Structures are given as C-alpha cells and as structure tokens.
Amino acid sequence: MQELAERIATYAAHRMPHATDVAASHVDRIHGGASRETYRFRLRHREAGREVERRLILRRDPPGSLIETDRAAEFAAYRAFHGTAVPVPEALWLESDSRWLDHPFFVMEELVGFEASPQAILAPPYAQHHERLAREKWSILGAIAAADPEKLGLAGALEVIAPADAWRRELDHWTRVIDEDELAPQPIIRAAIRRLRRAPPPPPGRLHVVHGDYRTGNFLYDSEGGIRGILDWEMAHLGDPLEDLAWSLNRVWCWGRDERVGGLTSKENAIRIWEQASGLRADPAALRWWELFSSVKGLAIWISGGHEYQEGANKDPVLAFSSIWLTNSQDRAALEAMGKLS
Amino acid sequence: MKPDAAKLLDIIAGKLLFEIAPSVQPSYRQSSVGLTGMLLGMVREEFERAAARRVEENRVLRALFSRAAKDVADTELRHRLESAGAGSDASLLVSALDKSNDALRALLIELHAHVEAQDADWARAVDGEIWSELVASTERRRFALAPF
Numbered sequence: 001m002q003e004l005a006e007r008i009a010t011y012a013a014h015r016m017p018h019a020t021d022v023a024a025s026h027v028d029r030i031h032g033g034a035s036r037e038t039y040r041f042r043l044r045h046r047e048a049g050r051e052v053e054r055r056l057i058l059r060r061d062p063p064g065s066l067i068e069t070d071r072a073a074e075f076a077a078y079r080a081f082h083g084t085a086v087p088v089p090e091a092l093w094l095e096s097d098s099r100w101l102d103h104p105f106f107v108m109e110e111l112v113g114f115e116a117s118p119q120a121i122l123a124p125p126y127a128q129h130h131e132r133l134a135r136e137k138w139s140i141l142g143a144i145a146a147a148d149p150e151k152l153g154l155a156g157a158l159e160v161i162a163p164a165d166a167w168r169r170e171l172d173h174w175t176r177v178i179d180e181d182e183l184a185p186q187p188i189i190r191a192a193i194r195r196l197r198r199a200p201p202p203p204p205g206r207l208h209v210v211h212g213d214y215r216t217g218n219f220l221y222d223s224e225g226g227i228r229g230i231l232d233w234e235m236a237h238l239g240d241p242l243e244d245l246a247w248s249l250n251r252v253w254c255w256g257r258d259e260r261v262g263g264l265t266s267k268e269n270a271i272r273i274w275e276q277a278s279g280l281r282a283d284p285a286a287l288r289w290w291e292l293f294s295s296v297k298g299l300a301i302w303i304s305g306g307h308e309y310q311e312g313a314n315k316d317p318v319l320a321f322s323s324i325w326l327t328n329s330q331d332r333a334a335l336e337a338m339g340k341l342s
Numbered sequence: 343m344k345p346d347a348a349k350l351l352d353i354i355a356g357k358l359l360f361e362i363a364p365s366v367q368p369s370y371r372q373s374s375v376g377l378t379g380m381l382l383g384m385v386r387e388e389f390e391r392a393a394a395r396r397v398e399e400n401r402v403l404r405a406l407f408s409r410a411a412k413d414v415a416d417t418e419l420r421h422r423l424e425s426a427g428a429g430s431d432a433s434l435l436v437s438a439l440d441k442s443n444d445a446l447r448a449l450l451i452e453l454h455a456h457v458e459a460q461d462a463d464w465a466r467a468v469d470g471e472i473w474s475e476l477v478a479s480t481e482r483r484r485f486a487l488a489p490f
Binding site for chain 2: 030255320
C-alpha cells in the first residue's frame with residue numbers, strides 16, 4: 001500500500017497547490033460497495049502555517065465489478081446532497097485521468113465511528129433502536145424523493161428523460177445486462193420481464209432523484225439509532241421514486257430472515273414513513289410493478305457479478321458470493337411478487 | 343474420496359470463518375477470507391445435491407415438454423419439444439447435466455412465452471405446470487444461508 005499512498009499524496013498535492021508536506025498514510029482497502037475498489041486513508045498537509053489531517057475515502061474503478069456505473073453521477077449525487085437533510089460525506093475530487101492511480105477515481109470524506117453492516121444492525125446495541133432506524137431510513141428516502149433535481153443541480157449531471165419513459169429505460173437497461181451476462185437461462189426472471197412489459201406502471205408526476213441502491217447495508221448508523229451517512233450512490237439517476245421505495249423493500253434485504261424489510265420494520269410501516277416524508281402516495285399497483293422490477297434488477301446485478309468472476313475479470317470473492325447467495329433468493333422474491341409462492 | 347467432501351468442506355469453511363479470518367489483517371482481506379469460508383459452505387451444500395437436483399429437474403422438464411407438445415400448433419416448436427422430451431441424460435457428470443439443463447430451461451422459456459400468448463385451456467394448464475416447476479426448481483436450488 002506504500003506505493004499507492006505515495007501516488008495518492010502526489011495527486012492530492014496536485015489538487016491542493018497551496019499545501020505543503022502532503023502525505024498519505026494508513027491506506028487500507030475496505031469492502032465498500034462491489035462496483036468500485038474502496039480505500040480509506042489519512043491525508044496530512046500543511047496549509048497557512050497549520051497542520052491539517054483528514055480521513056478520506058478513495059473510490060477507484062476496478063477492472064470488473066458487479067455493475068458498470070457512472071462515477072461522475074455518483075460524485076455529483078454526493079455533492080448535491082451534502083449539507084441537506086440527506087446526510088452524505090463531502091465529495092472532494094473527481095478524476096477521470098488514469099495516469100494518477102491507473103484507473104479513474106474520486107475522493108470523499110470518511111465518516112468515522114459508525115457501522116454499516118446489515119448483520120450488525122440485527123444485534124445489540126443496534127437492535128433496540130430499530131424503530132428509530134426505520135423512521136430515519138425511510139424518512140431520508142422520502143427526502144430524496146421530495147428533492148428537486150433542478151435545485152440540487154443534478155439535472156445537468158444525470159440523464160433527463162420523459163417521466164413516462166422512466167420504467168422502460170430501467171427495464172431495458174437491466175434486461176440488457178441479463179442478456180449479456182447470464183451464465184444460465186433464467187426462466188423466472190424472463191417471465192417477470194414479460195409480465196412487466198405487458199402492464200407498465202403509471203408515470204410519476206415528475207422526475208425524481210433515485211438513489212438506485214437504497215438499502216440496509218448502504219448507510220452508516222450509530223449506536224443510538226441515528227443514520228449518519230447515505231452511501232453508494234453509484235446507480236443514482238432520475239426516475240420514478242417508487243423504484244427506490246420498492247428496492248428498499250426487496251425481500252433479499254430481509255436480513256433478519258423474517259418479514260421485517262431491511263431487517264428493521266414491517267413493509268406497511270416503511271411505506272407509511274416514506275409517504276409522510278416524501279409527500280407522495282405509493283400507489284399499491286405501481287409499487288407492485290416496481291417491486292417485481294426490483295427482482296429483475298437484483299438478479300441482473302447478481303448474475304453480472306457472477307459473470308465477471310467466471311470470466312476472470314475480477315476475482316473478488318464478494319462477486320461469486322453475492323451471485324451464488326442471492327440469485328436463488330431473488331428468484332423466490334420474484335415468485336412471491338408474482339403471487340406464485342404459497 | 344475419504345474423508346468425505348462434505349466433511350472436508352465443512353471443516354475448511356469453519357476454519358476459515360472462525361479461526362483464520364479473525365486473525366487476518368487488513369479488514370478487506372479478513373472480509374475476503376470470511377466470504378470464502380461462506381462460499382465453501384454453499385459449495386458443500388451444492389456438492390451433495392448437484393447430480394440429484396439436475397437429474398430430477400431434467401426429467402421433470404422432459405415430461406412437461408412431451409405433454410405440452412401434443413397441443414402446441416407451432417410445428418417448429420412442437421418438433422423441438424418432442425425431441426427434447428424424448429431425450430435423456432447419458433452422462434451423470436455435473437457439467438454434462440448442466441449443459442442439458444441449460445438447453446431444457448432455455449426451451450422452457452420459449453414454451454412459457456408461447457403459452458402465455460395462447461387463449462386456450464390447454465395453454466393455461468401448461469402455464470400452471472410451468473409455474474409449479476419453477477417454484478419447485480427454486481426450492482431445489484435454495485441455500486440454507488439464503489436471506490429469503
């Protein structure tokens with residue numbers, strides 16, 4: 001990691017021309033989303049006669065990942081929501097030139113001292129705070145849905161489409177991922193895709209910011225039940241806010257292996273909190289469409305990771321694990337959404 | 343092979359998860375070792391049932407195709423259903439069973455889309471049979487560690 005530390009320091013010095021004695025240390029790779037290599041590190045420098053140390057996160061494009069994502073969109077989303085009711089770390093630098101660290105990357109603040117694990121949230125000291133965690137989780141998602149992409153400056157960073165095309169753009173995209181990456185035929189998800197195309201959902205009234213991967217596991221929480229940072233905006237886009245709500249309710253995130261969505265609360269309570277916070281109504285039929293869509297998207301992600309692993313593009317065991325562990329669960333979730341599980 | 347593969351994989355997975363992973367640093371490697379332990383646990387589960395579930399599934403699909411072929415009017419599809427229905431698994435190697443299973447499930451997708459487009463009692467009956475098999479196939483593939 002010493003070489004990487006030196007290269008990070010060289011880059012940081014380039015971005016901070018007034019700083020001196022720039023040094024990076026404690027570089028440590030962490031599992032932080034499966035689409036990019038994530039490292040935490042400390043950056044020290046002198047500026048205006050004082051020594052400054054910051055704990056930062058580097059998110060670097062890997063050779064292969066679970067999902068192909070747009071780092072500029074992720075960076076823009078962090079920038080847009082920083083300082084709002086949606087807690088996010090401060091995004092510092094976005095770099096597309098591979099000469100610095102071999103691949104494009106961005107750097108952001110590290111939020112220190114919090115937990116992200118979807119398993120840890122099920123046990124003490126966090127388990128006693130599920131009511132508050134649920135309230136915060138779906139209130140923040142409601143705040144994302146209520147946000148105005150224009151005012152946040154995201155309309156220029158994320159693709160603008162007609163609201164009526166939101167469902168088609170997403171379904172086409174994830175169907176294409178399955179077409180390209182499936183290692184074996186997927187009869188359940190193919191049936192789900194046909195069903196979704198036969199009966200599209202009503203369009204949203206306007207375009208909303210969609211986080212794209214809003215779930216327990218992608219936010220930082222504290223031991224009092226507070227949510228301190230929403231992470232992994234790598235699939236952020238403009239679209240139908242029910243897409244995010246449905247994804248957050250996806251059965252494969254029932255980490256407690258019971259009916260609690262996200263391992264935290266009942267589905268009905270989650271929807272109620274989201275409706276209150278967003279000021280929107282989750283039309284039951286439309287939400288059912290997006291819930292089934294969530295299984296299509298989920299399966300696409302799992303088989304895409306499995307494909308990367310099998311092809312040797314990325315040998316991170318998280319890709320093989322997610323693919324094997326969740327593909328069958330996602331099929332079961334799709335069966336349930338289609339009313340086929342008794 | 344002795345010790346049994348299942349026992350071997352159980353022990354190795356346990357060692358990786360509970361003995362080796364906790365002592366590995368940095369955290370990314372620790373996490374990778376833990377994931378590898380859990381992966382081996384799933385490999386152990388699949389190793390035990392691999393041939394049985396593929397043989398069973400291939401048999402069920404061939405029988406389903408033979409029944410459906412009698413009512414399918416599309417000549418080309420009917421011939422392929424008849425041909426697949428008359429097939430068998432000559433080799434019990436998992437790779438060979440996988441190859442036939444892939445071909446059979448690809449044909450199942452075609453048949454499913456075909457019957458969905460028909461407004462007839464026979465088509466609804468085949469559709470029901472297909473869904474029953476898809477539920478059963480999902481149960482065959484289920485892992486003990488699965489979140490749902």
